[in-house]
Amino acid sequence: MLDLSANFCLKCGIALENRDIDGTIRKACPNCDFIFWGDYSIGVGALVIKDDKFLLVKRAQNPGKGYWTNPGGYIEQLESIEDTIVREVEEEAGIKAKIRSIVAIRDLPRSVHNLYIAFAMDYLDGTPIPDGVEADEAGFYSIEETESMNVAPFTKWLIHLAYNGKSEGLLKDLKPLVSLNDHVLFRIS
Structure with a gap:
């Protein structure tokens, strides 16, 4: 399916045309090298555990208004994924936390x-x-407590995965075998 959300070149302003790029029809500029690859977003979520309880926030706006979810948000263009999730947890719930591992990707x-x-x-x-904007309540809750709460289905899945998971997840590689400047790498343990 062709994404029609971009109609003009983001570099020079010329109207984009449909062109076959490596076997896929994409919007491309006839004047310069700009290709519209699609529209993407990267979200992050935190599973912060304290005393066998998970940090949850009650959403104050859509998407998910009224549901309890794990804190999270979207990565800004020039922000690292690590900075994003630390920022989101502190903004939405006032909690300072640090990354241990990646437990799931959707x-x-x-x-x-x-x-x-x-x-x-x-x-x-x-x-x-809670920040009073994105979240109107925040707290640490046990799995038993979440059973009577309006927890979003995806958050329920994440909580059970983090609580019952048998793996450490993908861990940040603090000493990669090969140094890659400006890369943050995660790997299996």
Whole structure:
């Protein structure tokens, strides 16, 4: 399916044309090298555990208004994934946490193709306080407590995966065999 969301070149402003790029019809500029590859977003979510309880926030706006979810959000263009998830947890719930591992990845192909990366995070400091914009409640809850809450189905899946998972997940590679400047790498343990 051809994505029609871009009609003009983002580099020079010329109207884009349909062109076969490596066997796929894409919008491309006839004047310069710009190719519209599609519309993508990368979301991140945090599974912060403290005393066998998960940090959850109650969504104050859509998507998911009224549901309890794990804190998270979208990566800004020039922001690292690590900075994003640490920022989102602190913004939405007032909690300082650090990344331990990647526990799940969700691929949701649609008009804006969404990739979501869920991180297990270690609690560092703070008391759950909602931001009052994206979240109107925040707290740490046990799996038993979540059974009577309006927890979003995807969040339920993530909680059970993080709580019952047999793997450490993908861990940040602090000493890669080959140094790759500006890369943050995660690997199996």
